[in-house]
Amino acid sequence: MRLNALYPLVLVAVAGLAACGSAPRSAPQDPNAAAPAGTAPAPLKIGIALGGGAAKGFAHIGVIKMLEANGLTPAVVSGTSAGSVVGALYASGMDAFALQEKAVGLDETSIRDLQFSSGGLVKGQKLEDYVNEQVQRRPLEKLAKPFVAVATRLEDGERTVFARGNTGQAVRASSSVPGVFQPVTIGKYHFVDGGVVSPVPVDAARQLGADIVVAVDISSKARGQSPGDMLGTLGQSIAIMGQKLGQAELARADVVIRPKVLDIGAADFTQRGSAILEGEKAALAAMPQIRARIAQLQAERAQALQQAQQKAAQERYQACLDQRSRLQKISGMVGLNEACTPP
Numbered sequence: 001m002r003l004n005a006l007y008p009l010v011l012v013a014v015a016g017l018a019a020c021g022s023a024p025r026s027a028p029q030d031p032n033a034a035a036p037a038g039t040a041p042a043p044l045k046i047g048i049a050l051g052g053g054a055a056k057g058f059a060h061i062g063v064i065k066m067l068e069a070n071g072l073t074p075a076v077v078s079g080t081s082a083g084s085v086v087g088a089l090y091a092s093g094m095d096a097f098a099l100q101e102k103a104v105g106l107d108e109t110s111i112r113d114l115q116f117s118s119g120g121l122v123k124g125q126k127l128e129d130y131v132n133e134q135v136q137r138r139p140l141e142k143l144a145k146p147f148v149a150v151a152t153r154l155e156d157g158e159r160t161v162f163a164r165g166n167t168g169q170a171v172r173a174s175s176s177v178p179g180v181f182q183p184v185t186i187g188k189y190h191f192v193d194g195g196v197v198s199p200v201p202v203d204a205a206r207q208l209g210a211d212i213v214v215a216v217d218i219s220s221k222a223r224g225q226s227p228g229d230m231l232g233t234l235g236q237s238i239a240i241m242g243q244k245l246g247q248a249e250l251a252r253a254d255v256v257i258r259p260k261v262l263d264i265g266a267a268d269f270t271q272r273g274s275a276i277l278e279g280e281k282a283a284l285a286a287m288p289q290i291r292a293r294i295a296q297l298q299a300e301r302a303q304a305l306q307q308a309q310q311k312a313a314q315e316r317y318q319a320c321l322d323q324r325s326r327l328q329k330i331s332g333m334v335g336l337n338e339a340c341t342p343p
Contacts, residue, residue: 041301044294047210048074049253050083051200052193053218054177054266055275057082058103059259062279063216065096070287072294074214076146078161078204080194083216084149084174085131088167091147092135102134103272122181124172132168140167146208149174150194150201154183159197161204195219199246202253212293214286215253216279218261219246254293257286313343 048067050060060083067074079087089099113126140147141164149162151173162170173184173191183190194201205213250256259282264271320340 041298041305044211044297044301045075045209046072047076047078047205047208047213048087049200049202049205049213049215050077050079050087051215051217051219052081052083052175052195053261054082055268055271056218056259056261056264056266057086058272058275059218059261059279059282060086060216061096061099061103062259062276062281063214063257063283064090064099064279065276066280066283066287067214068096072290074145076205076208076210078148078150078201078208079171079174080150080198080201081175081177082218083201084171084194085127087147088131088143088149088171089134091143091145092138092167093144094134100276103276106269106272108269124176124181124184127175128166128168128172130168131171132166135167138167140164140170143167148201148204148208150198150204151176151184151191152194152196154190154192157197159194160191161201161207197245198249199243200250200253200256202249206252212254212290212297213252214290215250215256217246217250217256217258254297255286255290257282259283310343317341317343 046067048064050057053059064074064086074090077087077091079085086099089102090096094102111127111130113123114121135143140149140162147163149167149170151160151162151170152158153160160173162173169184169186172181173186174194175181176184176192178192178196181192183192185191198204199219200215200217202213202215205215257279259275259278261275261278264275317340324340
């Protein structure tokens with residue numbers, strides 16, 4: 001009974017001690033007060049990986065057109081072969097409609113310079129000059145969007161990703177179909193079509209920081225029949241060589257779009273309108289899948305952020321408890337002057 005009667009006096013004494021002292025320690029920071037307000041997951045960065053396929057590459061324009069129309073504008077771009085041509089122009093700042101205008105007005109002779117050589121029938125200088133003219137002679141690192149072109153190093157077969165330097169030259173290297181284009185000399189090495197090692201450059205888009213990669217596969221598939229021309233034969237041969245590598249890399253994409261352009265010849269520029277339309281149709285059909293993947297990634301990010309915030313609040317709370325003075329700890333034990341609020 002006497003102890004119960006003295007309890008209020010003990011509380012008063014403890015409160016007084018907590019309030020006094022020659023050099024009192026400042027109150028620890030409340031973990032909840034330190035929690036960031038209004039935080040949200042960073043927006044997802046969409047990357048597009050444009051594969052090789054010669055004249056089939058016009059389909060890339062249709063895909064980009066539909067992505068933009070649905071508010072899913074790619075932030076980063078990677079390209080192989082024909083995909084590097086479209087990718088470079090797109091990364092330079094053109095929108096899909098500007099790309100379509102360029103495609104409609106394109107004259108084959110402006111990008112094809114025949115020169116009989118043991119290395120190939122087409123020199124490729126005209127293609128390099130055309131691309132540089134379209135991108136206003138800006139190097140890769142100065143384009144409006146992050147962009148890389150993938151090529152194959154002829155000396156050892158190494159996959160090479162061009163992210164800096166002469167844009168037209170990188171595109172020319174990426175597009176140099178062996179036996180058709182002459183290999184491109186850059187430094188001490190020679191480069192040929194990127195489709196040999198990376199038919200659809202998914203990994204390159206991921207390396208540019210893409211959170212979600214939309215891959216566009218327009219490569220020729222072996223369908224039990226022989227292509228009708230030399231370029232088609234070479235293109236299909238490259239596709240077969242890179243098929244295993246291509247399948248593994250495509251599996252790392254979030255969404256794969258496959259426009260129905262297999263019947264368009266590799267050198268048939270007269271079908272550019274059909275290719276663009278097929279790109280639009282394939283991209284439109286893939287929209288539900290793209291939106292579902294985006295929603296999934298956003299939910300995962302929101303959950304991860306919430307868990308990180310909870311962990312940080314718990315750590316701040318523990319640090320707050322550890323920082324209390326002896327008197328503050330005693331006060332907290334008896335329910336007075338509790339400076340730390342549990343998260």
